[in-house]
Amino acid sequence: MGMQVQQLDDVTKVIMESPTRRIVIDNPEVATVTVQGQTIYQVGGGTMREEGVGGGSDEDAKLVASQAGVSVEQATNALRQSSGDLAQAIILLKQKRIP
Numbered sequence: 001m002g003m004q005v006q007q008l009d010d011v012t013k014v015i016m017e018s019p020t021r022r023i024v025i026d027n028p029e030v031a032t033v034t035v036q037g038q039t040i041y042q043v044g045g046g047t048m049r050e051e052g053v054g055g056g057s058d059e060d061a062k063l064v065a066s067q068a069g070v071s072v073e074q075a076t077n078a079l080r081q082s083s084g085d086l087a088q089a090i091i092l093l094k095q096k097r098i099p
Contacts, residue, residue: 002035003033003034003035004032004033004034004035005031005032005033005034006031006032006034007029007030007031008030008031008032011028011030012026012027013025013026013027013028014028014030014043014046021050021051022050022051023048023049023050023051024048024049024050024051024057025043025046025047025048026046026047026048026049027045027046027047028043028044028045028046029043029044029045029046030042030043030044058072060075060079060084060086061075061076061079062075063075063086064078064079064086064089064090064093067090068089068090068093068094070093074093075089075093078090078092078093
């Protein structure tokens with residue numbers, strides 16, 4: 001009944017998603033524990049933030065806002081409509097703009 005533990009040093013982000021929210025952990029400490037052929041992932045430390053589904057992060061909203069020339073609030077709404085797809089959000093915003 002051997003148990004193996006291995007530290008994963010190159011993990012920069014862990015994302016957990018449910019139908020209603022997304023939890024993002026930046027700079028986590030992650031290890032795998034293998035017991036009797038079962039692998040368990042252990043996540044600790046890091047900085048956690050919670051997002052609504054498809055809402056994207058604050059950084060995503062700022063990027064979309066700057067690329068489309070709109071407010072961060074409008075960018076956030078576009079990210080929700082596009083399920084977090086940055087390119088699609090920018091396209092949606094640019095199509096709605098009146099020259």
